[in-house]
Amino acid sequence: MLRYFSAAEVNAGLDYPRLIDALSEAFRRGGEAMPVRQTYNVGTIANPGHLLTMPAWERGKALGVKLVSVFPENGASGLPTVSSLYMLFDGATGRPSAMIDGEALTNRRTAAASALASRHLSRPDSRTLLLIGTGRLAPHLAAAHCAVRPIERVLVWGRKAQRAQTLAGTLARQGLEATPVASLLEALSSADIVSCATTSRVPLISGQHLRPGTHVDLVGAFTPEMRETDDDAVCRCRVFVDTYAGALKEAGDLLQPMAAGRWDATKICADLHQLSSGADPGRLSQHETTLFKSVGTAIEDLAAASLLAGDCSSEAPD
Structure with a gap:
């Protein structure tokens, strides 16, 4: 029977400790290389729009696809710019088993992937988290990082001070010691983990202001521009990435210094498969500065959807 999971059910059903472990296991297994997401121009001149498809499968067990629409002009009408839906199918029969709110699933699995990387790359004694960006993903990133490190203080910076203050208040009500900050440079000087989720086209984090031992988690920029x-x-x-294929196609944070001749792809240390499988040790010392760049991969959606639907199936009456 096809089951629909609302955003509230996704958030309630995918707690971060179990979701992080599920992603770790999915990346550890590796398996077939998944297609990089495909983007199609489906809008008009007056109302541009794109459709993104992200399929993934584990043969004989599960397969699924996330469908994402992006219509930038929707904001003028008070509508969401991005809408998404996830369809999960039984891997043995091909029958649809679950339809899942795509935004909630994406927020949870994206934050969990950052926390999985942090488990390998941030210092175990990391206690101060700096959030750069105040969008819908930000509170998920805070919760996920707190699930793997003993975070005692969360600093919040955004271009609009009011939004940073609002987010800090939301986090405080969730039990976190959260404070909005006016100076990004001062916040960088005290952060152990920097988690950045924006749509910026200009640098927000300057290398000269990163102190030794910091872990940088880059989530937001997902196009070469x-x-x-x-x-x-x-x-x-x-530098570490979620997947080589996705990062080298879409990560502007890496592609732009490559184009400038400042850096090259051979300097990527490992991806999440290598970290999760133990092929790469991750952080080597307390003093090195690490950077994780994610652009998202469909295997994360499949692992999260399978965990959610599997829990529901196991709870169903005989």
């Missing part, structure tokens, strides 16, 4: 760090930041850090 976007970036959240300058060239110096990438050159100073040991």
Whole structure:
């Protein structure tokens, strides 16, 4: 029977400790290389729009696809710019088993992937988290990072001070010691983990202001034209990615310093498969600066959807 999962059910059903472990296991297994997401122009001149498809499968077990529409002009009408839906199918029969709110699933699995990387790359004693960006993903990133590190303080910076204050208040009500900050440079000087989720096209994080031992988590920039760090930041850090294929196609934070001749792809230390399988040790010392760049991969959606639907199936009456 086809089951629909609302956003509230996704958030309630995918707690971060179990979801992070599920992603770790999915990346550890590796398996077939998944297609990089495909983007199609489906809009008009007056109302441009794109359709994105992200399929993934584990033969004999599960297969699924996320459908995402992006219509930038929707904001003028008070409508969401991005809408998405996830369809999960039984891998043995091909029958549809679940339809899942795509935004909630994406937020949870994206934050969990960042926390999985942090488990390998941030210092175990990391206690101060800096959030750059105040969008819908930000509170998920805070919760996920807190699930893997003993975070005692969350600093919040955004271009609009009021939104940073609102987010800090939301996090405080969730039990976190959260404070809005006016100076990004001062916040960088005290952060152990920097998690950045924006749509910026200009650097927000300067390499010269990163202190030794910091872990940088770059989530937001997901096209070659976007970036959240300058060239110096990438050159100073040991760089890790979610997948090589996705990062080298879409990550502006890496592609732009490559185009400038400042950095090259051979300097990527490892991806999440290598970290999760133990093929790469991750952080090597307390003093090195690490950087994780994610652009998202469909295997994360499949692992999260399978965990959610599997829990529901196991709870169903005989």
